[in-house]
Amino acid sequence: MTTRRTILKTMASAAALSVWDAPFRFSFASVPTERRLVVVVIRGALDGLAAVPPHGDPDYASVRAQLALDKNGSAANVHDLDGFFGLNPSFTNLKAMYDAKEAVLFHNICSPYRDRSHFEGQNCLETGGNSPHALNDGWLNRALAPMGLANGTSAVAIEQTPPLLLSGSARATSWMPAVMPEPDNAFLTKVRALYAGDPELSSSLDGALNMQAQAASMNDDPNAKSGKFKASYGNLTPLFEGAGKLLAHAGGPRVAVLDASGWDTHVAEGAGDGQLARRLQSLDQGLETLKTALGPAWKNTAIVMATEFGRTVRPNGSGGTDHGTGAAAFLLGGAVAGGKVQAEWVGLKPSALKDGRDQPARTDLRALFKGVLADHMGVSQTALNTTVFPESGNVAPMKGLIRA
Amino acid sequence: MSLEGAIAVHRFGLGARPGEIARASGNPKAWLIGQLSGGAPMPAAPQGGWAGAGKLVSEEEDYKAEKVRTKGDKIARKDAKSKGEPLPGGKDAGNLRKQTFNDEMGARLALGITTDRPFAERLVRFWSNHFTVSGAKKKTLLFVGDYEREAIRPHITGTFEDMLFAVCMHPAMQIYLDNWHSTGPNSAAGQKNSKKGLNENLGRELMELYTLGVDAGYTQADVIAMAKLLTGWGLYDGHANGFGFYEDRHEPGPVTLRGKTYQPGWDGAVAAIKDLAHDPATARHIARKFATHFISDDPPAESVKRLEAVFNDTGGNLRALSEAVVKDQAAWGADLKKFRTPVEYVTAAMRLTGWNGQGEHSDKQMKRLMGAVRLMGEVPFEAPSPKGWPDTADAWNGSDGLLGRIQWAKEFGDALPQTFNVGDMANDGLGPLLRANTKTVMAKANSKGEAVALLLASPEFQRR
Secondary structure, three states: OOOHHHHOOOOOOHHHOOOOOOOOOOOOOOOOOOOEEEEEEEEOOOOHHHHOOOOOOOOHHHHHHHHOOOOOOOOOOOEEOOOOOEEOOOOHHHHHHHHOOOEEEEEEEEOOOOOOOHHHHHHHHHHOOOOOOOOOOOHHHHHHHHHOOOEEEEEEEOOOOOOHHHOOOOEEEEOOOOOOOOOOHHHHHHHHHHOOOOHHHHHHHHHHHHHHHHHHHOOOOOOOOOOOOOOOOOOOHHHHHHHHHHHHOOOOOOEEEEEEEOOOOOEOOOOOOOHHHHHHHHHHHHHHHHHHHHHHHHHHEEEEEEEOOOEEOOOOOOEOOOEOOOEEEEEEOOOEOOOEEEEOOOOOOHHHOEOOOEOOOOEEHHHHHHHHHHHHHOOOHHHHHHHHOOOOOOOOOOOOOEOO | OOHHHHHHHHHHOOOOOOOHHHHHHOOHHHHHHHOOOOOOOOOOOOOOOOOOHHHHHHHHHHHHHHHHHHHHHHHHHHHHHHOOOOOOOOOOHHHHHHHHHHHHHHHHHHHHHHOOOHHHHHHHHHHHHHOOOOOOOHHHOOOHHHHHHHHHHHHOOOEHHHHHHHHHHOHHHHHHOOOOOOOOOOOHHHHHOOOOOOOOHHHHHHHHHHOOOOOOOOOHHHHHHHHHHHOOEEEOOOOOOOEEEOHHHOOOOOEEEOOEEEOOOHHHHHHHHHHHHOOHHHHHHHHHHHHHHHOOOOOOHHHHHHHHHHHHHOOOEHHHHHHHHHHOHHHHOOOOOOEOOHHHHHHHHHHHOOOOOOOOOHHHHHHHHHHHHHHHOOOOOOOOOOOOOOOOHHHOOOHHHHHHHHHHHHHHHHHOOOOOOHHHHHHHHHHHHOOHHHHHHHHOOOOHHHHHHHHHHOHHHHEO
8 A cells, every 4th residue: 555655744753662571572583694685566567668768779769759768858868878778867876876787677578467457467476476366475475485584574565564475374574664653562462462362463463563673673763764754645765764774684674575656657657757757756766765774784685676567669649658568677786786788679660569569578577586586595496486486497597687 | 232233233334333233133134225225325515515527627627727827927826825825826726626535535434434324335335446536646636526426326226337337427437547538549639639549548447347357358459449439438517427428539430349349439338338237247246346345355156156146137236236245144154254444444443432523523533534544554535546445354454554553543542531431332332243352351451541442453343
C-alpha cells in the first residue's frame, strides 16, 4: 500500500521510543553475511524508453514522437552513457553511480509473462514462476533459506505487510517509519497474551516488536529524523532512508524489499519534464538517500530494480503509453561491477517489435536475479534451479554483475 | 444472543452496535435478507445537497481552464496565498476537489458506523471495490463519491448488467480509465488530428477486472476491439449525469470481439457490454470474488459453484446472489476466517460505542477517523489501482500493519469517556464470539481505556 507513506509528516522522535525490557529484548541474530541485497519492485510498468532512452537508435526520435528525449534538447537533456543509450535527465545520482562503475542498466528484459495485465505481470515478477499463479510464494522468500537468512529478522519489507515477493514459508518482517506513539511494554505484553494460540497474529506481532527493538537500539535510529518530510505522494526518501539505516546496522537485516508505485503513465506521460520525470527524480533521490544511509555498508550492497513489463514504443492517443512487454531494469550498488548497459538490442523498427508495438523481451529477468543471488549472496546453482526458480533450468544466471 | 446472531452482525454486517446482536439473534438470516429491501442506505448530503455529475464535469472543466488562464499569473497567486487572500482567477477548484472528496468520504464512513442495514452497506462497499475508481488519480477526486451514490448504490439488489452500464457511463470511470478522450484513428476526429488515438485502458479492465476475469482467454486483439467500441463514450456537462456519446470520435467499421462481430456505433458497444455481463466467465469470476469476501480467503468450491449457478440462472440478479450467500451453510461456521480490512476495523470499533454522529465533536471525530484509516493504509475512494483494495488477510496482517492497529486501539481506548462499562461493551459487542482468554486478559488491564484497547486488539475483533 502506498497510502501510509504519503502522510508521513513528521517522524516520531527518538525519545518517544521506549527502552525494551523483557520479554521484548531481542538479541540480534548473528548474521552470516556482510552482503546486503535490496529489491525495489517498480509497480505499474515503467516506461523503459523514457528511463533508459536509446537516443542513438536511428528510429528513436521518430517512433517516440513527442515523448522522445533529446540529447541536445533544452528541457530534456538525456545523460549519455555510451553514445547509444542514455539515462533520463532525472537520474542525476544514478548517472554518478554509473560513472563510478556501480550501476548496470538492462533493456529488452522481462519476466516470462507475455500478456499485458499489471496484476498477472506482477504476480509473475514476484513469484518467479513461468506463468502467473503457477507458484504461491515469492522467489525472494524461497531464496532466504539458501542465503541462510530465514530467521525472521534478516529480511524486511519496508511496507505494512510483506509483498508477495517476500511472502512464503520463510519468516520475514516488515517495518515502516513510526507515525504513532509507541504503546508501552506492559500493554504489549497483554496483547501478546491475547494472541496465545494464534500463530498468524502472534508471529506478526513478534516480527513488529523485533524491528521496533532493532530500530530503537541503533545509534542512528531510522525513526529519528530531524527534518520534516514533505507530505507529498511519492516521496520515497523516508522509506529508502529507513531501509538503509536498518541494513547498515551490524546485526540488522540483510535483505530489504521496497515498493515504488505510480508508473502507469497512460496519459500525459511527461518523460522529460512532467509526471514521469518527477517520479523518476523521486526514485533517483531515494537511491542516493539509501546510499548515504548505508554508509560503509554500501560497498557490500547490490540493489535490483525491476518492473512487471514495459510500455508501448509509440505514444498512445493521450500523450501516454499503454502496456507493453520488454522493459528496462537496474542493478546498482557498491558491490556491483557496473558502468555498462546490457541489452540484446534489436532496434525499434516495427518488424523488430513484438506485435509491431512493444519492445521485445530478449532477456529473462530471472537471469539477472539468478546472477545476483549466485555471485552476491552465494546461492547455489542447484538451489536457484529447484527451490528459488523452479523449472527455470534453461535460464542461465548472468555472469560478471558483481565485483570479484 | 445467539452465535448465529453474532455471526450475522460481524461476518455479514459491519460489527455490532449496542443491542444489535440481540436484535439479529431471533432470525439471523431473515434479519440479513430483510435489509435488502428499500434501496441502498444513502450517506447524509451536505447543506445544499450533492452537486451531481453533470455539474461536477463543468466544475472540472472550469478548473482546467482556470489553470491555463492563471499559469502566467503564478506570482500574483503566490502573493495572495501568503497574505491569505482569495486567489486571483476566482474559486480555487483544487480545494473544491479536496473538499468534495473529504465530504464524500466522511459521509460514507459515518454511514457505515450508523446504519441499521449494515449488510446492505457491505454490499455497496463490495461492489464499489469491485468496480474501483480511485481518487489516487487527482482528476477523479471530484467524482468518486457521486459514482458510488449514483452508479453503485441504486443497483445492489438490481442486475449486474444495469450496474455495469451505470459504471461504464459514469464520468468517474470515463476519467479514471482514460476513455473519455480515446479516439478512433479512423474516426472524423482521429483523421483531423493524428496525435489523437485509441486508449486501451477501460477496454482492458472492463474484461479483466469487471467482467470476465483475467484468465478468461481473451486476447490483445479483443482488448483493442473493446477499446474501439468504447471510443466516443465520454463527458458532457450538458447532461445531468455528465455522460455523452461523441459520434465524431467513434471508430468506424465492425470489430470482432471474442469471435463475434459487432457493428460500430452506440448499439454495437451496448451489445458487447451486455454480452460481457452475461458471459459464463463473468458469473464464475463474480461468484468467486463474492464468496471470498463473505466466506473465506479460499472459499469452498461448492459455495462458489452455487453462487455461480444463481448468477447464471437469474441473469445476474444481485439480490438473488446476496440471498444465496446468506443461505449458504458454509458461510456460518464459528471460525472467524476473514481478517478485517482497516476500514472494516475502525467502523466496527466505532459501532461498538453507539456513535451516532450527533455529538458536538462529531466532525472532529470523523476527521480523526479519516486520518486513522489513512495511517492504516486503506482510504475509502482511493485504492492504489483499478483492482481495488485487497480482500484477503495476507494484504493486511503484516507486522507493521498489525502494530499500527494495536497502536490505534490504544489511542482509541484512552480517548473514550470513562462512563463506559467495558464488560458490557465486550459482551454486547461480540456476544458468544468473545473468548474466555480475551476476558481473562482484559481483566488484567490497568485502565478502562486499556481494556477497550485489548478488546479491539483481540483476535476475534480483528476478524469477522
